[in-house]
Amino acid sequence: RAWLGEGNLDFSFSGLKTAVTNYLQRFREKGDEPVLADVAASFQAAVVEVLVEKTIWAAKKTGVKRIALAGGVAANKTLRNLFQKRAGEEGISFCFPPIEFCTDNAAMVACAGYYHYLSGNFSSLEQEAFANYPFVRNF
Numbered sequence: 001r002a003w004l005g006e007g008n009l010d011f012s013f014s015g016l017k018t019a020v021t022n023y024l025q026r027f028r029e030k031g032d033e034p035v036l037a038d039v040a041a042s043f044q045a046a047v048v049e050v051l052v053e054k055t056i057w058a059a060k061k062t063g064v065k066r067i068a069l070a071g072g073v074a075a076n077k078t079l080r081n082l083f084q085k086r087a088g089e090e091g092i093s094f095c096f097p098p099i100e101f102c103t104d105n106a107a108m109v110a111c112a113g114y115y116h117y118l119s120g121n122f123s124s125l126e127q128e129a130f131a132n133y134p135f136v137r138n139f
Contacts, residue, residue, distance in 0.1 A: 009058050052082045066093040075102035
C-alpha cells in the first residue's frame, strides 16, 4: 500500500500506478493476460485504504470531529463504506451527499454556498469572482 511514511499526511499514488503498470507488463511479457477486473479492484482497495486511513489519522491528530466527503469521488461506494466504518470506529462524525448529487460540481458549490448563507457570510454584488475560492472555513 502507498503510505508514504509514518507521520506524513501527503498523498501520492505515482508509485502505486508504476507498480500496476510494471505488474501488467510482466504478465504480458510471459504471454499471459491479467484479469483486469481483479487488478482494478486491488488498485481501488489500495487507494481507498490510504485515503481513509490518512484522513482518519489527520482528523485525530488535529482534533477534527467531522469528516465530509464531497465531489465526484463521493460516488465511490467502497470509499463511502470504509469511511463510514472507520469514522464510526473512531467516534468521528462522517457525512456525504446523496449519490445523485455527487457527480455534479454545481451541486457541491451550491451546497457550500448554502452553508455560507446559513452562517450569515454574505458577499456584496460587487465581489469579484475568482477560481480558487477557499472553501475551508469554520462555520
